[in-house]
Amino acid sequence: xxxxxxxxxxxxxxxxxxxxxxxxxxxxxxxxxxxxxxxxxxxxxxxxxxxxxxxxxxxxxxxxxxxxxxxxxxxxxxxxxxxxxxxxxxxxxxxxxxxxxxxxxxxxxxxxxxxxxxxxxxxxxxxxxxxxxxxxxxxxxxxxxxxxxxxxxxxxxxxxxxxxxxxxxxxxxxxxxxxxxxxxxxxxxxxxxxxxxxxxxxxxxxxxxxxxxxxxxxxxxxxxxxxxxxxxxxxxxxxxxxxxx
Amino acid sequence: xxxxxxxxxxxxxxxxxxxxxxxxxxxxxxxxxxxxxxxxxxxxxxxxxxxxxxxxxxxxxxxxxxxxxxxxxxxxxxxxxxxxxxxxxxxxxxxxxxxxxxxxxxxxxxxxxxxxxxxxxxxxxxxxxxxxxxxxxxxxxxxxxxxxxxxxxxxxxxxxxxxxxxxxxxxxxxxxxxxxxxxxxxxxxxxxxxxxxxxxxxxxxxxxxxxxxxxxxx
Numbered sequence: 001x002x003x004x005x006x007x008x009x010x011x012x013x014x015x016x017x018x019x020x021x022x023x024x025x026x027x028x029x030x031x032x033x034x035x036x037x038x039x040x041x042x043x044x045x046x047x048x049x050x051x052x053x054x055x056x057x058x059x060x061x062x063x064x065x066x067x068x069x070x071x072x073x074x075x076x077x078x079x080x081x082x083x084x085x086x087x088x089x090x091x092x093x094x095x096x097x098x099x100x101x102x103x104x105x106x107x108x109x110x111x112x113x114x115x116x117x118x119x120x121x122x123x124x125x126x127x128x129x130x131x132x133x134x135x136x137x138x139x140x141x142x143x144x145x146x147x148x149x150x151x152x153x154x155x156x157x158x159x160x161x162x163x164x165x166x167x168x169x170x171x172x173x174x175x176x177x178x179x180x181x182x183x184x185x186x187x188x189x190x191x192x193x194x195x196x197x198x199x200x201x202x203x204x205x206x207x208x209x210x211x212x213x214x215x216x217x218x219x220x221x222x223x224x225x226x227x228x229x230x231x232x233x234x235x236x237x238x239x240x241x242x243x244x245x
Numbered sequence: 246x247x248x249x250x251x252x253x254x255x256x257x258x259x260x261x262x263x264x265x266x267x268x269x270x271x272x273x274x275x276x277x278x279x280x281x282x283x284x285x286x287x288x289x290x291x292x293x294x295x296x297x298x299x300x301x302x303x304x305x306x307x308x309x310x311x312x313x314x315x316x317x318x319x320x321x322x323x324x325x326x327x328x329x330x331x332x333x334x335x336x337x338x339x340x341x342x343x344x345x346x347x348x349x350x351x352x353x354x355x356x357x358x359x360x361x362x363x364x365x366x367x368x369x370x371x372x373x374x375x376x377x378x379x380x381x382x383x384x385x386x387x388x389x390x391x392x393x394x395x396x397x398x399x400x401x402x403x404x405x406x407x408x409x410x411x412x413x414x415x416x417x418x419x420x421x422x423x424x425x426x427x428x429x430x431x432x433x434x435x436x437x438x439x440x441x442x443x444x445x446x447x448x449x450x451x452x453x454x455x456x457x458x459x460x461x462x463x
Contacts, residue, residue, distance in 0.1 A: 132410050139407040146397045155460040156393055160407065163389065163453050167411050170442070174414040177438070178421060 007084040009230055016223045023223065027216035034210030042202055054112040056207060060214035062105035065133065067215065068098025071222065072140070073165045076158035086226060088154035089233075091161065092144055093225025097218060099137035106130055125175045132171050136164050150233065246334045249325070253342030267304040267347040268354060274300035275358040286363045293362035294423030297372050300358075301351045302383060302412055309387030310394070310404055312343050313458070317395045326462050332455035340381075340388035340450070348380030364427065371426030375419040375439055382443040385450040386411045392457040415442055 005011055038056035075091030078084055109127065110120045121127065140157055147153035278296045279289060316322045325335050355376050359369045390408035394400035422435035 132413055135406070135410040139403075139410065142403050142406055143393065146394070146400065146403050149396075152396065152460055152463070156457060159453055159457050159460075160393060163449070164410070166449070167414065170414045171410070171417075174417040174438075177435075178417045 004082070004084070007078075007082075007086045009086055012086050013227065013230060016227055020220060020223050020227075023216055024220040027213055027220050030209055030213030030216055032213075034206050034208075034213050038203075038206035038210060042206060051112060051115050052203070054108050055203065056210045058105060058108040058112060059207060060211040061101045061108065062130070063211055064214045064218045065098055065101040065105055065130070068094050068101060068218065069133065069136075069165070069168065072098065072161050076161040079154055080158045080162075085154075085233075086230070088158065089229040090222060090226045091158070092154075093222050093229060095137055095141050095144070097221045097225065099134060099141065101214075101218070102130055102134045102137060106134065125172075125178070128175045128178075129172050132175070133168065136168060140164065246330055246338045249330075249335065249338040250342050253339060254345060257342065257346040267308050268350050270307055271300045271304040271351055271354060272358070274303065275361060279362070289363045290365065290368075290427060293359060293364045294368055294372055294427060295420050296362060297355055297359060297364075298375075298416055298420045298423065301348075301355070301376055301380065302416055304351060305347055305380065305383045305387055306405060306408060306412075308343065308347055309384075309391045309408065310401055312339050312388045312391045313395055314391065317461075322395075322458070323462060326458070332458050333451040336388060336392070336454040336458060337447075337451045340384045340454075343388060344381050344384040348376070348384055352376040352380060364423075367429060368423050368427035371432050371436070372419075372423045374436060375422045378436065378439045378443055379415045379419045382415050382439075382446040383412060385443075385446040385454075386415075389450050389454045389457065392454045392461065395458075395461040415439065418442065 006015065035056055039053050042053070044050045044052065071094040072091045075087045075094065079088035079091065106127070109130075113122070114120050140160060143157050143160055144153055147156060275296060278292075278300075282288060282292065313322060316325070326332065328335075352373060355372050356369045359372055364372070387408055390404050390411070393407060394404045397403055418435040418439045422432040422439065425432040425435065
């Protein structure tokens with residue numbers, strides 16, 4: 001039995017239906033534990049005060065936004081190479097969720113930036129990259145919505161996702177070159193020798209928990225979205241059959 | 246391929262197509278910017294490179310839907326698909342024709358319009374070099390976007406949404422080169438990056454664009 005058999009729509013509907021409640025439940029558990037721990041049982045930062053707690057929404061959302069793009073890219077690649085419909089639909093399902101996560105990261109970032117940097121928005125490399133990422137997501141979703149034939153739409157959006165990924169990386173470095181910003185560097189590294197700049201463990205453990213929660217939430221939403229798209233497509237086929245008879 | 250290029254050039258010049266449109270749009274942007282912002286010369290010098298780049302980019306965007314759109318509607322694209330040249334060449338020829346009718350005239354106009362914006366000589370040079378190196382990438386990216394939205398009725402908005410994020414690196418490096426030149430700083434690095442983006446675009450977009458054309462003509 002090869003791994004590709006899981007991508008058979010019937011198989012997929014079977015295992016994803018069984019897995020979905022577990023993944024979603026675990027997501028809820030991790031999220032509520034991580035967020036409640038983070039919001040109520042961690043000390044305030046000595047400089048940032050209680051605004052530091054935005055981190056429990058901001059960082060996981062940003063993390064999921066980037067992973068969403070990754071899922072879209074991989075799904076598109078698999079669709080172009082092996083033409084598994086489920087992978088194209090998974091890529092399609094990942095896009096709106098990724099766009100929402102990007103928006104959450106941008107908005108929570110604005111709320112965090114206002115008291116800390118004194119401004120809602122700066123043209124900082126990270127902020128700008130996220131805005132560009134958001135635009136990419138919007139274009140991808142719009143292209144899916146604009147084309148009627150599902151196979152053509154899947155093909156075109158896959159090519160767009162791949163070209164877009166290349167340009168997303170290019171934009172990232174172009175923006176870095178363009179402007180140095182206010183946003184801090186990476187402080188959440190799991191396996192890294194340089195520990196002194198990392199955030200303190202008090203904040204780290206609930207953060208990891210809510211990152212896991214966001215990832216699980218993301219996975220369950222993608223599964224749900226893919227199942228919805230598969231069902232929509234089955235319905236479409238049924239309607240077409242009915243029209244013919 | 247050369248015949249196709251010449252045909253597109255003739256069509257653009259004779260039928261009142263994109264040739265004049267992009268140039269006039271560019272002229273309008275540059276004329277309106279000082280009226281909107283104020284004629285203070287130091288401000289104009291500061292924002293001039295950005296205005297020129299923005300104008301060139303939007304003028305390019307204005308005409309990209311014509312690259313394939315008209316040929317798709319009247320069926321010439323189907324004929325071209327059966328012609329004895331690969332789709333990659335069709336894509337390349339059509340984006341080259343687009344560049345010659347928009348990017349090239351824009352580049353030639355830029356120094357003159359730069360004078361209107363009170364740009365110093367080094368900045369004029371940098372804008373011109375930058376546009377000469379950067380506009381081919383804009384044409385290629387635009388042609389790719391145009392190919393993507395072929396099957397979409399009235400896909401103008403969608404086309405801009407798809408193409409704008411792809412234009413960002415070119416815009417950043419181009420405007421950065423001109424800004425550095427305006428402050429008498431060395432601007433070699435962004436120019437080199439700009440050339441790299443164009444070469445890279447010329448390497449990948451014919452293939453991506455041809456794949457998209459094949460899908461749309463299926």
